[in-house]
Amino acid sequence: MKKTGAQILCESLVKEGVEVIFGILGGAVLPIYDTFPQYPRLRHILVRHEQGAAHAADGYARVTHKAGVCIATSGPGATNLVTGIANAYMDSAPLVAITGQVATPVIGKDAFQETDITGITIPIVKHNYLVTDVAELAKTVKEAFHIAQTGRPGPVLIDIPRDVQQEQTDFVYPDKLDLPGYRVISRGHPAQIKKAAKLINESEQPVILAGRGIIISQAYDEFKEFAEKAQLPVAHTLLGLGSFPGDHILDLGMLGMHGTGCANMAVQNADLLIAVGMRFDDRATGNTREFAPNARVIHIDIDPAEIGKNITTEVPVVGDIRSVLTALNKEIERKEHVDWLSQIEQWRYEHPALEIRQSDELLPQYIVNQIYEATRGDALVVTGVGQNQMWAARYFVYTKPNSLISGGGLGPMGFELPAAIGVKVGCPEEVVWCVAGDGGFQMTIQELATITQENIAVKIAIMNNGYLGMVRQWQELFYGRRYVDTKLWNPDFVKIAEAYDIPGVRVKRREEVIPAIQRAMDYPGAFLIDFLIEPEENIYPIVPPGESLARFFEPSKPEVLEDILGTNYKMPKKSKTKFQ
Amino acid sequence: MSSTKHTLVALVEDKPGVLNRIASLFRRRAFNIQSLAVGGSEHHGLSRMTIVVVGDSAQVEQVRKQLDKLINVVKVSDITEEEMVARELALIKVKATASTRSEIMQIVDIFRANIVDVAPGSLTVEVTGDADKLDSLLGLLRDFGVREVSRTGRIALTRGSS
Numbered sequence: 001m002k003k004t005g006a007q008i009l010c011e012s013l014v015k016e017g018v019e020v021i022f023g024i025l026g027g028a029v030l031p032i033y034d035t036f037p038q039y040p041r042l043r044h045i046l047v048r049h050e051q052g053a054a055h056a057a058d059g060y061a062r063v064t065h066k067a068g069v070c071i072a073t074s075g076p077g078a079t080n081l082v083t084g085i086a087n088a089y090m091d092s093a094p095l096v097a098i099t100g101q102v103a104t105p106v107i108g109k110d111a112f113q114e115t116d117i118t119g120i121t122i123p124i125v126k127h128n129y130l131v132t133d134v135a136e137l138a139k140t141v142k143e144a145f146h147i148a149q150t151g152r153p154g155p156v157l158i159d160i161p162r163d164v165q166q167e168q169t170d171f172v173y174p175d176k177l178d179l180p181g182y183r184v185i186s187r188g189h190p191a192q193i194k195k196a197a198k199l200i201n202e203s204e205q206p207v208i209l210a211g212r213g214i215i216i217s218q219a220y221d222e223f224k225e226f227a228e229k230a231q232l233p234v235a236h237t238l239l240g241l242g243s244f245p246g247d248h249i250l251d252l253g254m255l256g257m258h259g260t261g262c263a264n265m266a267v268q269n270a271d272l273l274i275a276v277g278m279r280f281d282d283r284a285t286g287n288t289r290e291f292a293p294n295a296r297v298i299h300i301d302i303d304p305a306e307i308g309k310n311i312t313t314e315v316p317v318v319g320d321i322r323s324v325l326t327a328l329n330k331e332i333e334r335k336e337h338v339d340w341l342s343q344i345e346q347w348r349y350e351h352p353a354l355e356i357r358q359s360d361e362l363l364p365q366y367i368v369n370q371i372y373e374a375t376r377g378d379a380l381v382v383t384g385v386g387q388n389q390m391w392a393a394r395y396f397v398y399t400k401p402n403s404l405i406s407g408g409g410l411g412p413m414g415f416e417l418p419a420a421i422g423v424k425v426g427c428p429e430e431v432v433w434c435v436a437g438d439g440g441f442q443m444t445i446q447e448l449a450t451i452t453q454e455n456i457a458v459k460i461a462i463m464n465n466g467y468l469g470m471v472r473q474w475q476e477l478f479y480g481r482r483y484v485d486t487k488l489w490n491p492d493f494v495k496i497a498e499a500y501d502i503p504g505v506r507v508k509r510r511e512e513v514i515p516a517i518q519r520a521m522d523y524p525g526a527f528l529i530d531f532l533i534e535p536e537e538n539i540y541p542i543v544p545p546g547e548s549l550a551r552f553f554e555p556s557k558p559e560v561l562e563d564i565l566g567t568n569y570k571m572p573k574k575s576k577t578k579f580q
Numbered sequence: 581m582s583s584t585k586h587t588l589v590a591l592v593e594d595k596p597g598v599l600n601r602i603a604s605l606f607r608r609r610a611f612n613i614q615s616l617a618v619g620g621s622e623h624h625g626l627s628r629m630t631i632v633v634v635g636d637s638a639q640v641e642q643v644r645k646q647l648d649k650l651i652n653v654v655k656v657s658d659i660t661e662e663e664m665v666a667r668e669l670a671l672i673k674v675k676a677t678a679s680t681r682s683e684i685m686q687i688v689d690i691f692r693a694n695i696v697d698v699a700p701g702s703l704t705v706e707v708t709g710d711a712d713k714l715d716s717l718l719g720l721l722r723d724f725g726v727r728e729v730s731r732t733g734r735i736a737l738t739r740g741s742s
Contacts, residue, residue: 118597122604127651130597147651181593181654305645308638 002168005134005160006035009098012141014041015173018069020060020425021045022053022418026073028100028113031165045425045454048446050077052418054084055407055444058093059382059422062405063430065218067094067148068422074100075113078159079120083412085155086124090409091239092216094153096144103163104132118159126154134167139174146177151184152303153216185302188319188327195315196274196298197331200230203272203296205340208232209255209284212239212408213277213301219322220244220401223276226325230335233344235263237278238393239408246377246397252344253353256284257543258390261351264541264549266344267292275299277321280310281409290548300324351541351554354395360510361534364388364463367513368395371433371461374517379431380405380423384416384440386470388463390539392435414443420458421450431459431521438464438490448500451526459520460504460528462493465535473538477553477561478545497528504528585614586640587666587736590629590647590656591621598652602629605650611635611643615668615733626654630666630735659738666736669706670714671696675725676703684724691717702727710734 003011009032013021020043025033036044047053050072057068068088072081078099088095102111118130127147129140137160144156200206214223223243227234227250234244235255244251253260255267267273273295278284285291288310299306299313300321307316317324356365368391371379377399383389383406398404405423407415420434441462451458463469472486497504507516507529520527541552544564553561592598599618606613614632621628633643640658647656676684684703688695693707707717714731 119600122597122601123608179651182651303649305642305649307645309642312638 001170003171004031004035004168005137005165006031007038008134008137008169008171009141009160009165010035010039010042011171012138012173013069014039016141016145017066019043021069021071022047022056022060022422023071024048024050024053024073024077026077026100026113028074028077028102028162029071029098029165031162032071032098032100032160045421045450047418047450049444050080051083051414052421052444052447052450054081054095054097055087055412055415055418056422056425056447057095057097058084058088058091059405059419060426061088061093061095061153061422063380063402063423064426065216067096067145069096069098071098072100073113074102074117075115077113078115078117082120082124083410085121085157087407087410087412087415088155089124089126091407092153092212093155094148095155096148097155097157099157099159100165101130101159101161104161105163107161117157121157124155125157128157128159130159130161131164132161134164134169137164138171142174143177143179146179147182185304185318186320186323188300188317188324190327192315192317193324193327193331196300196317197328199272199296199298199315200232200274200328201333201335204337205269205271206230206232206337207252207266207270207273207295208234209237209267209273209275209278210234210240210243211237211276211278212243213321214240214243215402217277217302217321219325222322222325222329225329226332229329230332231337231341232274233266233341235259235267237281237284237408238389238406239404240278241393242398242401242403245399247399252348254393255549256281257286257545258394258539258541259543259549259552260353260394261541261552261554262344262347262353264543264552265347265351267295268548268550269343270295273297275301276325277301279306282310285310286543286549287546290550354397356395357555359534361537362508362510362513362532363537364391364465364531364533365395366510367461367463367531367533368392368435370513370517371435372396374514374521375431375433377403379403379433380427381433381435382406382416382420382423383435384437385411385413386437386440386468387465387473387537387539388416388435388437388440388469390470391463394539413437413440416440417444417447417460418450420460421447421454421456424456424458425454432457434458434460436460436462437469438462438466438493439468439488441493442490445496448497448502452501455525457525460526462528462530463533464490464493464530465533465537466490467535470539472536476536476538477542478565493528493530502526502528504530506530506532508532583634583636584660586633586635586637586658586660587664587734588631588633588640588644588647588656588658589736590631591623591626591654592618592629593652593654594625594627595652601650601652602647605646606643609643609646611639617733617735619735628735630733632734659736663739664736665739666710666734667708668711668714668732668734669708670718670729670731672705672707672718672721672726673702673728674705674721675701675727677701680724684721687717687720693717
């Protein structure tokens with residue numbers, strides 16, 4: 001029996017095991033939407049902006065380990081997906097983005113709502129397709145899911161002209177793939193694994209740099225065995241948090257610009273770095289010339305192009321993390337590293353990671369830490385970008401695998417709310433906390449409607465400091481405290497939530513924090529807390545841009561910043577004006 | 581590390597947009613293409629592309645690996661260090677008068693190039709060889725007045741059986 005392109009798309013999605021699609025419709029996807037009622041298995045979640053669809057699908061993908069699917073119409077619908085696609089690309093999240101396109105006879109004629117979305121997205125997708133023949137559609141969908149979900153995952157876009165959605169052909173879902181240019185190296189080369197093991201066995205001061213690759217590969221057990229067997233301390237990239245228990249004695253927390261003093265000291269003094277599923281992002285390494293000056297480097301990653309891209313590597317091992325670690329665990333020797341670990345304990349003592357300054361103000365660090373206490377770490381935390389993200393990364397202890405979901409590479413403000421929707425839809429049994437900034441929250445605030453319409457029980461904590469906080473912090477530290485256009489007039493977020501039929505509460509004082517969090521947790525549906533935090537609270541330590549990780553600044557050591565910024569620098573006196 | 585000229589040879593799927601993907605990758609990663617030539621290969625549906633890039637070996641290795649990640653690129657190798665045959669073709673339209681025509685033809689002969697078009701005021705020369713040979717011929721012909729030049733960029737194959 002012949003089927004239309006739209007039916008073939010839906011059939012193929014069902015074959016790929018898709019259960020949820022995030023999208024918003026428009027003229028060029030009407031034939032697809034018209035077909036949805038025939039496929040009740042495909043749950044469509046109507047978002048309010050295509051960026052929300054892409055971020056939601058991304059969040060869904062990260063927690064379910066299968067491709068998230070989003071759909072948008074041609075032209076502006078497609079271009080609105082771009083931020084979300086770029087984010088999935090940077091963070092290696094499997095995403096299949098489906099866009100409608102104008103009908104094939106008018107492609108290239110600048111038709112209404114025509115945009116060359118395949119051209120636009122080339123640099124931010126793993127692959128993309130413009131399907132001009134309905135006979136190619138099933139094969140294309142199969143390839144798209146395969147490419148998105150295997151190897152180093154990433155976004156794949158399928159652009160389907162409206163007439164192709166309507167044309168008919170026999171539906172045959174191919175069994176086999178024909179992708180001669182696509183190879184995934186899953187098993188590490190045995191000789192490289194032996195070399196890596198030798199370096200590890202010889203090392204006196206090793207540090208692991210744990211990245212999101214461990215989470216993607218779901219290699220939690222293998223990784224834990226690896227770290228424990230040779231007593232290898234673990235520093236995380238932002239997206240590597242949640243790959244290893246944050247309360248483990250070997251855990252150093254996050255490295256990098258806002259990393260813990262302990263992690264950065266360990267990395268800078270290491271004689272061996274074992275990079276596992278990470279890509280030496282500049283926020284993690286600081287100045288690469290001064291990065292870990294005495295360390296030899298082992299780099300384990302599934303993407304050969306990551307080897308040597310940012311850091312010269314002595315022993316690369318290309319392969320799937322789980323497979324490589326399984327092999328490596330057999331080769332490495334049990335070690336104690338007593339001296340090294342006691343040195344690390346000294347740094348941990350000197351730079352306590354969870355320390356919160358004494359203050360009567362409402363401090364965001366305290367709030368995040370109380371969310372951790374209230375959930376006992378048994379929650380998925382979805383963050384925005386900026387200070388809220390760093391506080392969430394630093395003051396929540398990620399003991400649960402894959403429990404931090406954040407736009408790490410691209411850093412898109414507005415990721416938090418739609419991504420939290422995707423995370424909750426993917427893991428309905430989990431408690432999902434969305435930690436937002438007051439700036440970023442307003443970039444995708446419209447998704448509150450999606451939350452209510454679809455009854456998605458996410459808990460929203462706005463770290464409301466009335467500023468674009470991270471930018472303000474940079475202005476404070478690096479631009480002479482000239483707060484140019486970072487001060488925000490904000491609406492009443494509790495009233496806004498109320499207008500969307502979401503209960504909320506405003507918290508101004510420290511003693512209100514725990515009851516508010518408890519109220520949010522006890523409420524069966526979505527709940528919003530607007531935390532009016534100390535407006536000029538900073539995230540510390542900070543490695544100033546371009547500096548070595550060893551030169552992190554923390555308030556107890558103002559001389560570090562004075563040294564970097566010149567003797568004229570004075571620690572600003574904190575404003576005592578309360579947020580109105 | 582020193583910057584040198586590298587020759588990359590890629591077997592790519594003959595599909596719409598492939599050239600765009602490759603060009604986009606070079607632009608995006610700030611790699612400079614010195615020349616790029618593409619045409620059919622011995623495989624149905626696959627084209628062979630020869631790309632000349634300038635960079636140190638680490639940069640070029642990064643280019644090669646990034647190219648290899650493109651789904652439409654089936655195989656890519658840096659053949660710079662291998663024994664290879666590399667050729668470029670140029671068409672050169674040179675001003676020619678009754679008095680200069682025979683001298684030009686002598687030069688063309690020495691370079692084992694061909695005259696492919698003769699017009700009252702000009703000759704068009706076709707020359708094949710490596711870039712140095714083309715540059716030398718072009719240098720000599722400049723004295724007569726070169727009107728137009730079109731060069732293909734390098735195409736290359738490794739020598740021998742592999």
